[in-house]
Amino acid sequence: MFPVSPNYGSGCPCFPTPCAQAVLGSTSTPVPCPALPACVPPGVLPLSRRPPAWGRAARQPPGLPLALARAFSNNKILVELDESSGVATMKFKSPPVNSLSLDFLTEFCISLEKLENNRACRGVILTSAIPKIFSSGLDITEMCGKSTEHYAEFWRAVQEMWLRVYGCNMVMIAAVNGSSPAGGCLIALSCDYRIMVDNPKFSIGLNETQLGIVAPFWFKDTFVNVVGQRIAERSLQLGALHPAPEALKLGVVDELVPEEKLQERAAAVMAQWLALPDHARQITKSMMRKTVLDRLISHREEDIQHFISFTSKESIQKSLRMYMEMLRKKSG
Numbered sequence: 343m344f345p346v347s348p349n350y351g352s353g354c355p356c357f358p359t360p361c362a363q364a365v366l367g368s369t370s371t372p373v374p375c376p377a378l379p380a381c382v383p384p385g386v387l388p389l390s391r392r393p394p395a396w397g398r399a400a401r402q403p404p405g406l407p408l409a410l411a412r413a414f415s416n417n418k419i420l421v422e423l424d425e426s427s428g429v430a431t432m433k434f435k436s437p438p439v440n441s442l443s444l445d446f447l448t449e450f451c452i453s454l455e456k457l458e459n460n461r462a463c464r465g466v467i468l469t470s471a472i473p474k475i476f477s478s479g480l481d482i483t484e485m486c487g488k489s490t491e492h493y494a495e496f497w498r499a500v501q502e503m504w505l506r507v508y509g510c511n512m513v514m515i516a517a518v519n520g521s522s523p524a525g526g527c528l529i530a531l532s533c534d535y536r537i538m539v540d541n542p543k544f545s546i547g548l549n550e551t552q553l554g555i556v557a558p559f560w561f562k563d564t565f566v567n568v569v570g571q572r573i574a575e576r577s578l579q580l581g582a583l584h585p586a587p588e589a590l591k592l593g594v595v596d597e598l599v600p601e602e603k604l605q606e607r608a609a610a611v612m613a614q615w616l617a618l619p620d621h622a623r624q625i626t627k628s629m630m631r632k633t634v635l636d637r638l639i640s641h642r643e644e645d646i647q648h649f650i651s652f653t654s655k656e657s658i659q660k661s662l663r664m665y666m667e668m669l670r671k672k673s674g
């Protein structure tokens with residue numbers, strides 16, 4: 343039996359049976375461990391490069407009060423991290439409707455990356471600080487009358503947002519406190535669990551066809567993984583926006599709660615999920631999502647080119663302009 347790396351211990355995902363990388367070869371060259379990729383079964387992709395988090399949340403630096411909450415906010419997203427529970431809340435606050443502009447998406451990815459790199463954070467609740475709106479989806483003005491370079495940059499940011507949320511190692515819970523069409527719905531679908539306010543005026547769905555555009559394959563894949571093929575097919579073709587009670591019935595969201603109970607319920611669900619050992623949950627999550635993530639990762643540039651040529655078409659530009667006009671007229 344070869345000796346194991348000096349780094350090997352109960353913090354390694356493969357503990358107590360050392361994986362190949364944890365075992366020192368006959369050359370005694372030190373082998374890096376813990377190394378999550380080495381410990382993950384073949385064919386399962388680690389969700390992020392961050393080492394496993396179980397047993398490391400709630401680690402308090404000496405001398406700091408318990409339940410220390412850290413907040414950082416750039417512009418469009420307010421982030422609060424409660425280090426005692428290991429749970430962060432990301433609150434969208436980009437009036438009027440939390441549309442996913444290039445700036446919003448960039449800030450979103452930076453904020454999530456910061457949390458991923460923070461060893462005190464194990465779970466994130468996504469919610470909105472804007473009354474009645476979770477997110478109105480992609481900012482349509484980013485797709486109208488812009489250069490091909492701009493479309494490429496914007497679409498890369500949309501892809502990045504999805505790859506980060508869908509592939510996130512941390513527990514992600516969407517606390518949907520308002521309407522959530524298209525890209526807003528995608529954010530919620532990419533989380534591990536969705537709780538929505540019990541209000542039939544709030545709706546959620548992938549309504550792209552109503553704008554004369556098509557939800558990309560990875561929006562579709564994410565939807566299918568949540569609700570199944572038949573419901574996704576019908577809902578996508580019709581561009582349906584499901585009022586909250588219908589969204590619950592179809593499985594688009596996991597539960598409905600009164601508005602005033604939303605944050606409390608999200609915290610309780612998060613505590614349930616965080617009670618599991620992170621490494622087992624993370625590897626399971628990766629196993630469930632890897633195929634869908636890989637499909638975009640391996641076709642990313644093609645997908646950008648497709649978006650550019652589709653969006654640049656005059657017929658699509660016309661549809662988007664008409665839709666924006668309709669929204670403007672409606673808002674008076």
Ligand SMILES: CCC/C=C/C(=O)SCCNC(=O)CCNC(=O)[C@H](O)C(C)(C)COP(=O)([O-])OP(=O)([O-])OC[C@H]1O[C@@H](n2cnc3c(N)ncnc32)[C@H](O)[C@@H]1OP(=O)([O-])[O-]
Nearest residue numbers: 438439441478479480481482483521523524525669670673
């Ligand atoms: C291949 C691509 C895949 C695409 C994915 C997508 O996500 S596509 C996106 C699919 N998304 C949708 O189809 C959602 C479209 N939006 C809505 O259905 C509603 O706005 C609402 C239900 C979100 C909020 O209703 P409410 O009565 O509370 O608010 P309101 O309606 O009065 O709007 C206030 C202001 O915001 C403006 N604005 C709104 N949305 C967007 C946007 N996405 N972008 C930019 N601007 C937007 C609106 O024009 C108005 O501006 P004005 O005139 O004041 O200068």
